Amino acid sequence: MKVVSINKGVTEKAPTVITLVPENKEDLFTVYQIVDKDDEVIFKKLFTSKNEDAKKNNTDLVNLKLKILSNEFDMRDEYLRYKGITVIDQTGVANIDIPIGKFLSFNIVYTHPITIYKHHFNKYAEKLLKEACAEENKSDTAAVVLQEGISHVCLLTSSSTIMKQKIEFTMPKKKSATDIAKFDVKTESFYKATYEAMKKNFDFDELKMIILCSPGFYAKTLLEKVLKYAEEEQNNSILDNQMIFFVAHCSTGYLQGISEVLKNPEYASKLEDTKFSKFAVIMDGFLKHLDDDDDRAWYGRREIFRACSMNAIETLLITDTKLRSDNIATREKYLDLLDDVEKDGGKVAIFSTLHTTGEELDRLSGLACILKYPIANLDEGFDSEDEGDNEEEDNEAKKQKLKEIETSA
Structure with a gap:
């Protein structure tokens, strides 16, 4: 991937503006992980507009800016498609003579740069970009x-x-x-x-x-x-x-x-020493501990956060979907978990759900760990406050969505 520029917002609410050129399907995967719902993207696309003075419509390659509503991605077919709605472009580069509020879709291509207005540019997104730029090296x-x-x-x-x-x-x-x-x-x-x-x-x-x-x-x-x-x-x-x-x-x-x-x-x-097979080896190690029932392998959100609070995690296994949650507060909580594990000397393995190992981990709540030492009954003694954590996160997401609707109204 070629990253043309990254301009971080001068204020906390200002978006980070990233201009990049994807070059292969691995780059498409990176873009897929970085661009979230409600982010805005400027891209080039052939657009047909009605010409009142001529019998035929005009088709031109124009800059469009969309607020992202949804996506479709297929790694094998190198297919990344977004759906969104046209919004005002303050820079005057995009949506010239294009109606605002028009629903459009587009495919990411390798020939033209895209500009992403990312509202929550966290350390995970920054890490993905750095790895993508040096992927072949x-x-x-x-x-x-x-x-x-x-x-x-x-x-x-x-x-x-x-x-x-x-x-x-x-x-x-x-x-x-x-x-x-x-x-x-x-x-x-x-x-x-x-x-x-x-x-x-x-x-x-x-x-x-x-x-x-x-x-x-x-x-x-x-x-x-x-x-x-x-x-x-x-x-x-x-x-x-x-x-x-x-x-x-x-x-x-x-x-x-x-x-x-x-x-x-x-x-x-x-x-086993190659990066490509690293995740398979980690997953096999986790499953072996689970089969041996030696109290060193645990999965589930509450169990993992408790193990982290005890500084007991040797290897944290987490799916990329956890770090791309629509609930920003939840996303930041998992990013903090990664930081805490690494500060305590543990290792972090982020699994892609496009891989079989990632799919397997996703079925086990998307969060698991191998402990530094056995801890029995790590899943016992949770009170009602712990039981309601997931519901609380869901309520936070609902509140955030309601706030956005009220603001837009």
Whole structure:
């Protein structure tokens, strides 16, 4: 992601203005997490307006400013769509000759910058932006998944697989000696092109692991070819980091093959130190403590806040939806929880609900922890005041909404 500018509001009520350009589906995920309901967004869109002097309507690329009402997001299809209502733009950049109060929808695209007027720019949103800007530098795992004539060069992040380049060759049939010769030449060209794509997209000195996976022996052959080409070019960046290559087997040369490898228990020990598999390892550890019933794993809002007050949390597991609650007071409460855990020396793992591990945690209230030491009966002794916490938060949200309606009226 390219962040053009961030201008924090001069007063507490003034919005923070963020101008950015999303560049891949991982960036769409970041935008999805940052933009909340009632935030305002300026974007470019083809807009058709009626022309009273001409028979045909005019269609122009214009700047529109919407107050966000809802969104739809699909990571796999790289689809992020917002619905909103046009509002006044004090800067005079957007909504020129566009009626105010018009309901519109738009898709986030990679070609134009967007400007976000964010009313609650907290430390979580700031952290997301910083990570998005350095995502490719921070990605510590890469992968090439391939089969005959096709390979996919990818970077792996904690929430997605980013395909950087696809190499595809049409391989000739091996019916005669001439065809076999052509096949061998094409095969060599295919491996060479994959090698060049890896050089272009991978920082071999920064990556902790490069997974080469395929059905059959294609991955093993690719590793042999990569080391051969690197030796010929005296590419020390590759030669000095041979130990980061890891060959694995999968059933397909398409992206699903990477998921197969990451979920395969045979490779778990090899992958446990990579950022991409970190969340799976944490969740497995939590579930093991839960199965062992050793009083070190707990889930539920009241239990977690009580454990935090005792400085007993070793690892906090929380879903991203908790940090994007529509109730700002609730959101800030969870952000304070993160700070308290880290101040006490604990670790925090924020799970994406777009991942299976995040979905699993969401079913367990979206909040869990692994304790530094066993605590029995952590879920007992809550009084009626504790029981009413959720209802109190709901009432606060209702009050806030009622206040907004009265203000607008």
